[in-house]
Amino acid sequence: MGLGLKTFPTLAAAGEALAASATARYLGGGTLVVRSANEGDVRFDTYVTASEQALTDITVADGRATIGAGVTMARIVREPALGFLAPVAKAVGGAAIRNMATVGGNLFAPVPYGDFAVALLALDANLDIDGQPVAASTFLAGRDTTHARALVRSVSFALPVDGTFKFAKASRIRPKGVSVVTIAAVVEERAGTISSARIAYGCMADRPIRAPAVEMALVGKARTAEGIAAALAVATEGTTPPTDAIASAWYRSEVLPVHLKRLLLSA
Structure with a gap:
């Protein structure tokens, strides 16, 4: 049986079509849902998509910054005003994947994927879902339940102060391999000490998560090897890393503090 495709002029109309059919799936860039179909998933028979302009603005x-959910990683790389996110977008697969993979789709990407979602979590982004703002942290917590069939129109966040956003991805194959662990951070300093910190991990749970123990341990400390020692000591607190074909849970827990230290001490 073939797969059908229905295109709607608005995201709201596409949402109504999804709600009316349990065998329909939303088609963004297709790097997740088309792959699923190609691998034999027969739980759906129809792709639903929308041509609303806001999705690609x-x-x-x-x-x-406000980024439409249909914006591709390749566009992020080319956008001068979002230069700090270029390394994140470049970490998402090869050129062919980046030409199709979307910001919205990455929010739904299962571990060990979803590097861009880690960055959005560190940026404390809000998602536009049905015209209502939903914090990225709230969305990710309910991604497989409350928000399993949510349609994201856009993501928005305050632009970080120059030099405060940091990103690191450890993988077996550089620069585009699947993640062993991903870390994104926004670290602000004042008078020689850290005044605020948001730290997000990928591949340290079944979805991107924040690291509140690390954040608390950093505030008020100098960004030096000695100053961040307490934060590194609690780097794995609250994590439940998976074991998969890429790495074991043990290995991820072992290398996380190493990469976190490098990230925090980077210029």
Whole structure:
């Protein structure tokens, strides 16, 4: 049996079509759902998509960025105003994948994928779902339940102060291999000490997560090897890393503090 495709002018109309059919799936860039179909998933028979302009818009104004959920990683790489996110987008697969993979789709990507979602979590992004703002942390916590069939229109976040956003990805194959562990951070300093920190991990749970123990341990400390020692000591607190074909849970837990230290001490 073949797969059908239905295109709607608005995301709301596409959402209604999804709600009316348990065998329909939303088609964004296709790197997840088309792969699933190609691998033999017969739980759906129809692709649903939307041509709404907002899905592919990028707006950067008044210290805030709004990125349509249909924007591809390749566009992120080319967008001058989002230069700090270029290394994140470049970490998502090869060129062919980046030409199709979308910001919205990455939010749903299972471990060990979803590097861009880790960055959005560290940026404390909000998602537009049905016209309502939903924190990225809230969405990710309910991604497989409350928000399993949610349609994301866009993501938005305050632009980080220059030099405060940091990203690292450890993989077996550089630069585009599947993640062993991913870390994104926004670390602000004042008068020689860390005034605020947001740290997010990928591949340290079944979805991207924040590291509140690390964040608390960093505030008020100097960004030096001695200053971050307490944060590194609690680097794995609250994590439940998976074991998969890429790495074991033990290995991920062992290398996380190493990569976190490098990230925090980087210029």
